[in-house]
Amino acid sequence: MTTMAKKGFRVLGVGVTEFSGSDYPKKQQDFSFHFKGLVAFYDPLKENIKTVFETFYKAGIQVKIVTGDNAETTATIAKQIGFQNAEKTLTGDELMAMDGITLKEKVMETTIFTRMFPEAKLKIIKALKDNNQIVAMTGDGVNDGSALKSAHIGIAMGKKGTEIAKQAANLILIDDDFSKMIDAIAIGRKIYNNLKKAIQYIISIHIPIIMIVFIPLALGWIYPNIFSPVHVIFLEIIMGPTCSIIYENEPVERNLMLLKPRPFTNTFFNLKEIAISIIQGLVITMGLLFVYRFCVADNCSESITRTTVFLTLIASNIFLTLTNRSFYYSIFTPLGYKNNLVLMIIGITILITALLLFVPLFAHFFEFERVSGFQIGLSILVGFVSVLWIEIYKWLKRKKNP
Numbered sequence: 001m002t003t004m005a006k007k008g009f010r011v012l013g014v015g016v017t018e019f020s021g022s023d024y025p026k027k028q029q030d031f032s033f034h035f036k037g038l039v040a041f042y043d044p045l046k047e048n049i050k051t052v053f054e055t056f057y058k059a060g061i062q063v064k065i066v067t068g069d070n071a072e073t074t075a076t077i078a079k080q081i082g083f084q085n086a087e088k089t090l091t092g093d094e095l096m097a098m099d100g101i102t103l104k105e106k107v108m109e110t111t112i113f114t115r116m117f118p119e120a121k122l123k124i125i126k127a128l129k130d131n132n133q134i135v136a137m138t139g140d141g142v143n144d145g146s147a148l149k150s151a152h153i154g155i156a157m158g159k160k161g162t163e164i165a166k167q168a169a170n171l172i173l174i175d176d177d178f179s180k181m182i183d184a185i186a187i188g189r190k191i192y193n194n195l196k197k198a199i200q201y202i203i204s205i206h207i208p209i210i211m212i213v214f215i216p217l218a219l220g221w222i223y224p225n226i227f228s229p230v231h232v233i234f235l236e237i238i239m240g241p242t243c244s245i246i247y248e249n250e251p252v253e254r255n256l257m258l259l260k261p262r263p264f265t266n267t268f269f270n271l272k273e274i275a276i277s278i279i280q281g282l283v284i285t286m287g288l289l290f291v292y293r294f295c296v297a298d299n300c301s302e303s304i305t306r307t308t309v310f311l312t313l314i315a316s317n318i319f320l321t322l323t324n325r326s327f328y329y330s331i332f333t334p335l336g337y338k339n340n341l342v343l344m345i346i347g348i349t350i351l352i353t354a355l356l357l358f359v360p361l362f363a364h365f366f367e368f369e370r371v372s373g374f375q376i377g378l379s380i381l382v383g384f385v386s387v388l389w390i391e392i393y394k395w396l397k398r399k400k401n402p
Helices: 002-006 049-058 071-080 092-097 100-109 118-130 142-150 163-168 179-219 229-248 271-297 302-323 340-358 360-365 373-388 390-400
Strands: 010-016 034-041 089-091 112-114 136-139 153-157 171-173
Touching (some): 049 179, 071 112, 092 112, 092 118, 100 118, 112 118, 118 142, 142 153, 142 163, 171 179, 179 229, 179 271, 179 302, 271 373, 302 340, 373 390
Parallel strands (some): 136 153
16 A cells, blocks of 8 residues: 555555444444455546746746645655655644644745644635645635635636635635636736836826926026927826826836735835836936927027927837837837837827927917927937946846846
8 A cells, every 4th residue: 555655546446344233333434344445546647747847937926736635645646747845745734733823834944744634724815825825725625614714815616616615715726727817827927017007108208397387487497388288288298198098008028927925014116126227217307308408509499499399208208108119128029019100109109299299280289390400310319328327237136037
């Protein structure tokens, strides 16, 4: 029996008993059995299970086995699937005998929990939660119901799962395929990452819009009303929202499943991310003010100055949209991502800008004036420089964390 357990078989003993009368024993074990033999069961491993676990480990996700099987059978199967630290086991009785402090430490280093029952499973979930871990549990049996409900994310098997397990779970794997969990994690990380990109973009682009309106007015410069409400409304309603839509359609970045999970105690943004967005906005503001002062020094009219500053802001907006597609890879890497909205939104932006400049009706309404090729080139150059400095930051980041 021990040999079969070491080979990964589940072994059951079979016996029969003969009993007459109605005075039944209190426990089944009190019957007098005649041993007949052993039955060995083997549940073949899924072909992709090794890849699934490798992906979990690379993503920084701790994986633990919680089972009712004995330690030898479980350890054998764990080694076959490349499970890490398969020698670190704990039984249900040992777990229940521990005090809370000991269990809180032990649950983090133990990877295989054997001979588990519902109460023991619940204690594991609670101990992991006490360590500020985000706990996802998979299960299919009646005994898994309470633990599935207690976990942050309960995942039941769709085919083999009992109704109790399915009702207690938050998610159901319809085809019992663990690889779908990888897809779910990747999608979750993508949504979270893209939402942060969109918000960081919005923070960065709003700072120069606000500052270019406020600073000339507050300092009493020669053209205090460089942007009127109609320009701000155009930028707020048209440019900002349409460009932020790009990030909603961004695919999963190549390194996203290699990053460690976000700690439960972390806020949505950390100080460094907020600082980067603010610095981006301030540097763009400096670029706009430089163009403003350059035009004034060159004796440009108010409409020429306004047009040149506006073009600089549009150019900065386009470059910011492109470079913020990744805060790790260079601006060229995301160009290979499949996102049709990028070219479409940038194309629409350029088209609308051209209409505002070259269609007299629109140009008169926005108080724009045709500018020279030099001034257009200056706007593009300043927009490029005021945004693309972050590529140096990303290069240093890649060098530090390859």
